[in-house]
Amino acid sequence: MNSLANTPHRLSINQATIRAQCDMKQAVEEITRAGISGIATWRDKVHEIGLAQAARLIRDAELKVSGHCRGGMFCAADKDGIAQAREDNLRAVEEAAELGAGSLILVVGGMPPGSKDLSGARQQVLEGLADLLPVARAAGVKLSIEPLHPMYAADRACVNTIGQALDLCDAIDPDASGDIGVAVDVYHVWWDPELERQIARAGKARLHAFHVCDWLVPTQDMLLDRGMMGDGVIDIPKIRSWVEREGYDGPIEVEIFSERDWWRRPAAEVLETCKERFATVC
């Protein structure tokens, strides 16, 4: 297994990792000060400061944008809801293009409130993706479906495995252009007995992103208790070896939601820890 110690340029920090500590400007400053060359942006932080200003900050700092978080949320109870989701996704594509993001990360949405129609929600996702792909293509933005852990299937994302995401890619982009693919976040997929096989199935063209953090035992909160790499049970190097076997050589993005721990520490400390763990346990 090759170490990442010699490729610090592959480290990217998802802004969510220091979201409690930093606004957009502070995040760019802290990441730059730490000598890290990549960032993944979040829409709410971008909106706070304004798209043009966020893009300028990132360009001036010469940061690479590994992804823009997040589009998706395609599912809705009625046509108005679908139309609103569409409008919002068009804006997200524009933002990703303006920010120079490698891809727009898609959290596809769960069932509308009150619904038990999981297959219906999945059909809405398929239709929403098919509708969005030509727009994204024209804007030069890749669409990256991020399967979320099955514990989010009801209310956040009804796409829960790499295999399921690839089925969607096959349906929408049968020639595997790579314009639509998957974001592999170890937190969401580490448990999947099909993982190695589905990563191989994805291949380089559809492997758009690789996100790392760790699964803590016990996990105290279903949403906001992700661990720093090395503090949990995920064999990150093994999963990385599978994506790299397919030729993935892009950013390795740290995305940690941690209300009880990392969001309470100074951003500089969090980033130093990310760098150290990136070089030693990823």
Added chain:
Amino acid sequence: MNSLANTPHRLSINQATIRAQCDMKQAVEEITRAGISGIATWRDKVHEIGLAQAARLIRDAELKVSGHCRGGMFCAADKDGIAQAREDNLRAVEEAAELGAGSLILVVGGMPPGSKDLSGARQQVLEGLADLLPVARAAGVKLSIEPLHPMYAADRACVNTIGQALDLCDAIDPDASGDIGVAVDVYHVWWDPELERQIARAGKARLHAFHVCDWLVPTQDMLLDRGMMGDGVIDIPKIRSWVEREGYDGPIEVEIFSERDWWRRPAAEVLETCKERFATVC
């Protein structure tokens, strides 16, 4: 979709549903008083009163035992741990036989503390199952692998989908004798995009058990916040239709861990609610 209102004999109560309120004797009394004809037993409750006494109570009440919970936990850090697990599973098989349980429910175990070797744990499960099957067969007890939700993959069960459980069955019992099969608990598998297909793959011989409860939104605790059928997002009748299409006509077992709600109500109220929901929303 056929209603269950006309087949009340199919309702079985997993003892965990009233575990906070009732010891073994009380559980049998409450279930009998509610006019319910099935129970699934838990080992700790059986041990409290003693196996012979528990079996006598159940026989005297003429309750059918839909399953005995639980064997498994095959994974360990060393040979001593493996040997202990084996001994414990041998006792569990004996108990299931003595109780007249339809099957021994297996929660297979997660990774030993400190381990990140998920595939190693899964290999230990395969070996443990292969070792136990002839013993169970000789005792006339079926082994039922219960895939748990992926959120338990680290510390409770590294078998997380029906497909994965069936792969184990194929490896150990290629002739599909039915002596080893799966327990389908909607709470654990409702999200699985492969669910319908894997239930069809299982077929009648390997569909050993069908457990119901519901997935609440939001879920407040990863272990002890299951919902009463109808209070969450799971389309239970649809999943039931899939198992019944394969010929499953066995017990429908209610298993609810609910620290904040159902464990705080009188057992009689819980059981009446189970009966009502069984007849209307399952």
